Each structure stands twice: as structure tokens, then as C-alpha cells.
Amino acid sequence: MSSKSQEIEAVLGQKYRHGFVTDIESDSLPPGLDESVVAAISRRKQEPQFLLDWRLKAFRHWRTMREPAWASVRYKPIDYQDISYYSAPRAPTDAPKSLDEVDPKLLATYEKLGIPLHERARLAGVAVDAVFDSVSVATTFKDKLAKAGVIFCSFSEAVRNHPELIERHLGTVVPIQDNFFAALNSAVFSDGSFVYVPPGVRCPMELSTYFRINAAKTGQFERTLIIAAEGASVSYLEGCTAPMRDENQLHAAVVELIALDDAQIKYSTVQNWYPGDENGVGGIYNFVTKRGECRGRNAKISWTQVETGSAITWKYPSCVLKGENSVGEFYSVAVANNFQQADTGTKMIHIGRNTKSTIVAKGISAGHATNTYRGLVKILPGADGARNFTQCDSLLMGSRCAAHTFPYMEVRNPGATVEHEASTSKIGEDQLFYCLQRGVSAEDAVNMIVSGFCKAVFKELPMEFAVEAQNLLSVSLEGAVG
Amino acid sequence: MPGKNVLTISKLRASVAGKSILKGVDLQIGAGEVHAIMGPNGSGKSTLAQVLAGREDYEVEGGGVTFDGQDLLAMRPEERARAGFFLGFQYPVEIPGVNNAYLLKAALNAKRKRAGMPEVDAYEFLALIKAKMKFMQMNEAFLSRGVNEGFSGGEKKRNEILQMLVLEPRLAVLDETDSGLDIDALKVVAKGVNSLRGPDRSIVLITHYQRLLDYIEPDHVHVFSDGRILKSGDKSLARELESRGYDWIQEGRVA
Numbered sequence: 263m264s265s266k267s268q269e270i271e272a273v274l275g276q277k278y279r280h281g282f283v284t285d286i287e288s289d290s291l292p293p294g295l296d297e298s299v300v301a302a303i304s305r306r307k308q309e310p311q312f313l314l315d316w317r318l319k320a321f322r323h324w325r326t327m328r329e330p331a332w333a334s335v336r337y338k339p340i341d342y343q344d345i346s347y348y349s350a351p352r353a354p355t356d357a358p359k360s361l362d363e364v365d366p367k368l369l370a371t372y373e374k375l376g377i378p379l380h381e382r383a384r385l386a387g388v389a390v391d392a393v394f395d396s397v398s399v400a401t402t403f404k405d406k407l408a409k410a411g412v413i414f415c416s417f418s419e420a421v422r423n424h425p426e427l428i429e430r431h432l433g434t435v436v437p438i439q440d441n442f443f444a445a446l447n448s449a450v451f452s453d454g455s456f457v458y459v460p461p462g463v464r465c466p467m468e469l470s471t472y473f474r475i476n477a478a479k480t481g482q483f484e485r486t487l488i489i490a491a492e493g494a495s496v497s498y499l500e501g502c503t504a505p506m507r508d509e510n511q512l513h514a515a516v517v518e519l520i521a522l523d524d525a526q527i528k529y530s531t532v533q534n535w536y537p538g539d540e541n542g543v544g545g546i547y548n549f550v551t552k553r554g555e556c557r558g559r560n561a562k563i564s565w566t567q568v569e570t571g572s573a574i575t576w577k578y579p580s581c582v583l584k585g586e587n588s589v590g591e592f593y594s595v596a597v598a599n600n601f602q603q604a605d606t607g608t609k610m611i612h613i614g615r616n617t618k619s620t621i622v623a624k625g626i627s628a629g630h631a632t633n634t635y636r637g638l639v640k641i642l643p644g645a646d647g648a649r650n651f652t653q654c655d656s657l658l659m660g661s662r663c664a665a666h667t668f669p670y671m672e673v674r675n676p677g678a679t680v681e682h683e684a685s686t687s688k689i690g691e692d693q694l695f696y697c698l699q700r701g702v703s704a705e706d707a708v709n710m711i712v713s714g715f716c717k718a719v720f721k722e723l724p725m726e727f728a729v730e731a732q733n734l735l736s737v738s739l740e741g742a743v744g
Numbered sequence: 745m746p747g748k749n750v751l752t753i754s755k756l757r758a759s760v761a762g763k764s765i766l767k768g769v770d771l772q773i774g775a776g777e778v779h780a781i782m783g784p785n786g787s788g789k790s791t792l793a794q795v796l797a798g799r800e801d802y803e804v805e806g807g808g809v810t811f812d813g814q815d816l817l818a819m820r821p822e823e824r825a826r827a828g829f830f831l832g833f834q835y836p837v838e839i840p841g842v843n844n845a846y847l848l849k850a851a852l853n854a855k856r857k858r859a860g861m862p863e864v865d866a867y868e869f870l871a872l873i874k875a876k877m878k879f880m881q882m883n884e885a886f887l888s889r890g891v892n893e894g895f896s897g898g899e900k901k902r903n904e905i906l907q908m909l910v911l912e913p914r915l916a917v918l919d920e921t922d923s924g925l926d927i928d929a930l931k932v933v934a935k936g937v938n939s940l941r942g943p944d945r946s947i948v949l950i951t952h953y954q955r956l957l958d959y960i961e962p963d964h965v966h967v968f969s970d971g972r973i974l975k976s977g978d979k980s981l982a983r984e985l986e987s988r989g990y991d992w993i994q995e996g997r998v999a
């Protein structure tokens with residue numbers, strides 16, 4: 263029995279593959295946070311007054327807030343004065359106009375990650391808005407998107423070129439006072455992505471951004487805003503990986519999605535940040551606020567995530583279902599190995615009539631890791647005919663890991679239907695042995711079993727992303743996945 | 745006359761959870777032979793099968809096993825499988841979400857790789873498995889289902905034989921593959937096993953019932969009791985057991 267567990271752990275014990283540091287000089291602010299730092303960030307980015315005011319308002323509010331302590335994660339207190347809040351790759355001109363102008367070292371970094379930017383973009387027809395540290399350095403396929411009327415650019419660019427869209431929508435889904443980390447992000451956010459799909463337009467390609475945390479001790483505060491106007495649809499892919507280092511790195515992103523009447527937004531994430539070593543040293547702290555609002559009738563927002571990285575993950579992509587007949591979906595695979603702590607889940611807030619939501623959450627724990635699912639399904643009195651289906655499954659590998667499930671339900675409309683299913687299983691030694699007896703290696707067997715467990719989520723990912731997700735899962739759980 | 749031994753078990757002793765189960769098993773299986781092992785519940789038949797397959801829960805405490813001249817007990821379970829040792833499980837496990845055909849293809853390729861053969865391509869594999877399924881009278885829907893996921897007891901056993909036919913093992917140990925089968929299914933399973941018979945392959949049938957042996961005629965029959973083989977004979981021994989039970993042998997031993 264125990265020797266089998268050891269075997270599983272040996273298989274799982276593969277080291278983080280994406281651990282390396284690119285030494286591009288960073289133009290960073292010294293550590294520390296006060297109003298002058300907030301103003302300095304805004305000034306460097308040449309932001310309009312409304313945004314500076316908004317940042318300062320957020321900062322003032324943040325100072326009155328306390329860090330949440332309710333998640334099932336433990337970590338050393340973060341010293342917010344010991345973090346540098348701005349870092350930009352140094353470049354001769356402001357932004358490169360083509361890939362040729364991009365720092366070759368940066369491109370080499372992408373190569374190492376297995377993401378040859380230009381090739382990938384050309385072959386897969388994916389527009390890549392590559393975020394390296396905090397500033398966008400390469401954006402492709404803009405023309406094709408522009409023809410369709412789609413705006414896809416870095417957040418800073420959107421602030422410069424479409425300030426009215428930013429001013430109208432920023433903070434309308436995640437208000438500055440929403441939570442501690444969202445307030446902090448609102449004060450100091452560095453950059454991120456902006457998408458606007460005009461009425462009736464189906465975005466002609468999947469939009470993809472690779473995030474990468476690179477400068478030492480630099481907190482990352484990405485801000486993403488995606489707007490799908492009436493009848494528009496868009497699929498957005500977010501993927502990331504980080505270099506190996508000893509310092510814990512704070513990451514507090516905010517993502518806001520807005521779907522108007524008949525609009526659809528599909529947001530897929532593969533997250534593979536450095537989780538810390540086998541002893542739990544280092545790794546990323548990932549405190550993210552992701553929320554989508556189905557503002558119009560028949561709108562649909564779908565979150566799909568594969569979370570394999572970070573030392574600590576605190577993340578609840580949510581849907582506010584305001585519009586009649588609107589639909590929210592959440593499909594998640596969260597893997598926690600070694601000393602990783604994951605506290606993830608979703609919130610589905612049903613406000614409009616006949617709103618529907620589906621939650622499929624798969625948690626995999628190995629080593630000493632803890633994996634917590636925390637979900638809230640809230641059905642307000644006006645949400646006649648609302649329906650929710652929730653399924654939470656946990657898979658335990660070995661005997662020292664843990665899984666917790668906290669499904670909260672708040673149903674204030676008697677006509678609503680809420681269904682919940684949950685299961686916890688140990689990776690069967692019987693299952694493993696069965697595969698071995700057929701000649702399959704332990705590594706392949708574990709991956710097969712895990713992949714089978716995750717199937718319901720993987721099938722929600724866009725094709726090529728599904729392959730990538732399985733690859734990332736394999737890095738955490740090693741080998742090829744069926 | 746049978747050729748050289750495929751499997752030689754000598755004085756094999758094994759325990760599980762500190763409890764001694766196998767108490768000195770001696771058995772020789774020649775190429776092309778079919779052996780039947782019968783014996784009362786709890787006597788250690790499945791334990792023997794699992795020890796041969798390399799299940800780590802079982803502690804080998806003495807004795808040895810050679811398989812085609814190699815030290816079987818020194819090999820990892822997957823190496824044993826790739827070398828041609830197949831175990832048809834008494835209770836085949838369900839693996840949800842893992843495609844039945846996918847597992848089998850991975851298994852076949854692992855075996856081919858060891859033999860220095862190229863991987864089977866998807867078309868070739870599909871043609872092969874479809875032919876074998878037809879032979880086993882299995883619906884092709886089973887291809888795309890999860891491994892044994894939601895299969896009935898009889899379907900699981902049929903699936904075991906299907907896997908055996910695709911992997912073409914050198915030695916197959918079938919642990920109560922006949923239990924829980926209706927009479928038609930029993931005939932199909934027997935047909936599958938018989939189709940594999942040949943001068944290079946050996947089969948061990950662990951069973952409680954003469955009925956199976958009506959369809960698959962064994963060369964040798966062994967009676968297993970309290971962790972060892974008490975008596976061996978030809979197929980007539982199975983008939984005698986059917987009519988007289990095990991007591992006479994066990995008593996005979998005491999006497």
C-alpha cells in the first residue's frame with residue numbers, strides 16, 4: 263500500500279520545467295506603497311486624470327481594509343511595503359511595432375516555454391498580446407481584428423486610445439471596494455489586456471495572452487477588461503508560467519467581463535506559475551478576482567480553468583446573471599502538489615429570471631497539498647425559474663494531502679432548482695495496478711487516470727488549448743496525458 | 745509433447761498484511777499447456793495470481809518463479825506484462841473517463857516497444873480491435889466507454905478476454921473469468937480463450953466450475969488448498985471434484 267503511494271509520489275515529483283530567469287533590465291520603482299507611488303505609476307503611463315483619481319480612491323479605500331483570513335490557505339504575512347509596484351522592460355522606443363523590434367532575449371524566453379510567439383500566432387491563427395512583466399511588448403494580428411472592428415490591445419493602450427470605453431466600464435463589475443486584493447489592484451495595476459467586440463461581431467480568432475512574471479520581487483497587478491456588445495462573441499485564452507525563484511511573489515489580478523444582450527464570452531485559463539519547490543519554498547501567491555456580468559438577456563459567460571501552479575491560489579471566477587435567460591458556466595481543474603494550497607471555486611449570482619448556471623469543479627491533491635473548493639450559488643428573489651447544477655469531485659493521490667468542499671447555497675426564490683453532487687476518491691491503487699498489469703508505465707497510468715478524471719473540464723477548452731492544458735497537467739503530474 | 749517450461753514456480757511463499765497465505769507453491773507450466781487451478785474459497789488462488797503479476801501488497805517470503813528463463817519476481821509489474829504475462833482479474837476495476845480503446849492501445853504499444861516493433865497506427869489498431877470485438881460478440885460502443893465503467897459483471901469479463909486477445913500474451917492467468925457469466929457468454933469467453941491456444945502460449949484457468957472446463961479442456965488440473973497445491977491430475981480430476989467436493993482430498997492429506 264505505502265510503497266504504491268511512494269511510487270505515485272515519485273511519479274508526481276517531477277521538477278518545475280519552466281524555471282529560468284531572463285535578465286532583461288527592468289525599469290522598476292523602489293519597493294513601497296503610498297499615494298506618491300500610485301501617482302508615479304499613473305504618471306509613467308501618462309494616464310488621464312479620471313484614472314489617477316480612480317486609482318487614488320481605490321488606494322484610500324484599500325488602506326481601510328484588512329486582508330481576508332477566511333480562505334483555507336496559510337502563508338507568512340505579506341509586507342506590502344516590501345514590494346515594488348512597477349516594472350517595465352527597458353526598450354529604446356516605447357513599444358515595438360513588429361516582432362523584429364522585440365527584445366530577442368524575450369523571444370528566446372518564449373521559445374524556452376515552448377511558445378514560439380510568431381510561429382504560434384501564424385500557424386494557429388491566434389492573436390497574441392504578450393505581457394512580459396507589466397508592459398505589453400508584442401501584439402499581432404491587429405489588422406485582421408481591426409477589420410472586424412474588434413479592439414484587442416494592452417490595457418495601457420486602451421487607456422490612451424479608447425479612454426471613453428475604459429471610463430465607462432472599468433470597475434463596473436469588480437468595484438474598487440469589492441475586496442482587499444481588488445482594491446489593491448485598482449490602485450496599482452500595471453497593465454493587462456483590453457477587448458471590445460462590437461455588436462453582432464463574432465471575433466474571428468481566439469484571443470490569447472501569455473502572462474509572465476519575471477522581475478524579482480515585483481508584485482504583478484494585471485487588469486483585464488473584456489466587453490462583448492449585443493450579439494457579439496469572443497473566446498479568450500489566458501496562459502502563464504513563471505521562472506523559478508526563492509522569493510514569494512504576490513500576484514493580484516482583476517478580470518472583468520461584460521456580456522450584453524445575446525453576447526457570449528468564453529474565458530479559458532491555464533495557470534502554471536511556479537508553485538514552490540518540493541519543500542514548499544518559494545512560489546507565487548495568486549490572489550485573483552475574476553468576475554463576469556451577464557448584463558443583457560440571453561447572455562452567456564463561461565469560465566474554464568486549469569490551475570496547476572502557484573504556491574497559494576485564491577481565486578473564484580464568478581458570474582453575475584442579471585439578464586433574463588442568461589447563462590453562467592464554470593469548469594475547473596485545480597491541481598495541488600507538494601505544499602501547494604489552492605482555495606478556488608466560483609460564485610453564481612442569479613438575479614434575472616430563468617438564469618442558468620453550471621459548475622463542474624475537479625480538484626486533484628497530491629503530496630502535502632490542500633485543495634479547497636469554495637462555491638456560492640445565490641438565487642435572489644426575482645430569479646424565477648433559475649437553475650443551478652453543481653458537481654465537485656476530488657481526487658487524492660497518496661495519504662498526506664487533503665481536499666475540502668464548501669458548497670454554499672443561498673436560495674431566496676422557491677421556484678429555483680439547485681442540484682449538487684460531490685465525490686472524493688483516492689487514486690485507486692487497483693486502477694494503477696490494472697494499468698501496470700497491461701504493460702502501461704506508472705507515469706502514463708497516473709496521467710491517464712487523472713486525465714480521465716478531468717475529462718468533463720478539458721472538453722470545454724478550445725482545441726489547441728486543451729492540448730496545452732494537458733501538457734501543463736503533465737508537468738505537475740508528469741508524462742503524456744490521454 | 746510439450747516444450748520447455750514457460751513458468752516454473754518453486755516453493756513460493758507469500759504473505760499479506762502479516763498473514764501467511766502462500767505456503768510453498770510448486771507448479772510447472774509448459775509451452776502450449778492449459779492448466780486449471782481449483783480449490784476452496786480463501787485458499788490463496790487469487791493471491792498466487794496477484795503475486796505472479798507483481799502486486800506489491802503481497803510480500804514474497806521465499807521461493808522463486810522463472811518466466812521464460814527470467815526471474816519473474818525481480819521484474820516490475822509492467823515489465824512482466826510487456827514480457828507476455830497477462831492476468832485476467834477476478835474483479836476488473838473501473839477507471840472512469842479513461843477510454844477503453846485508449847488504454848488497450850497504450851498497452852499494445854508498450855508491448856510492441858519492448859519487442860522493438862513500431863507503434864501500431866490508429867487505423868491498424870482500430871481494424872484489429874474491431875475484429876476482436878466482433879469475435880467476442882461485443883458491441884463497438886464499448887470501445888469509446890471508460891475502462892469497465894458501468895460495465896455489467898459479464899461485460900467486464902468479456903472485456904478482459906478482449907484485452908487478452910489483442911495483447912496475445914505468452915502466459916495468461918484467468919482468475920475466475922467464468923464467474924458471473926451466463927451460458928452464452930461462457931461459450932463466447934471459452935471461444936476467445938480457445939482461439940488463443942497454440943504451441944507458444946500457455947493458459948492458467950482459476951475456476952470453481954467444471955462447466956468452464958467442458959468448453960476449455962485442460963491438460964492439467966490442480967487442487968489448491970491452504971496456500972499450496974495438494975493434488976494434481978488430468979481433466980478427470982476436475983470431474984471428480986465436481987461430484988465429491990474438496991473434503992476427500994483435504995482429509996486424505998491429513999490422514
Ligand SMILES: Nc1ncnc2c1ncn2[C@@H]1O[C@H](COP(=O)(O)OP(=O)(O)OP(=O)(O)O)[C@@H](O)[C@H]1O
Pocket residue numbers: 760761763765783784785786787788789790791792801834
Ligand atoms: N489484502 C489482504 N489483506 C488481508 N487478507 C487478505 C488480503 N488479500 C487476501 N487476503 C486473504 O488471503 C486469503 C486468500 O485469498 P485469495 O483471494 O487468494 O483466495 P482465493 O483462493 O482466490 O478465494 P476465492 O475462491 O474466494 O476467490 C483469504 O483468507 C483472504 O482473506
Ligand SMILES: [Mg+2]
Pocket residue numbers: 789790791834919920
Ligand atoms: Mg479468488
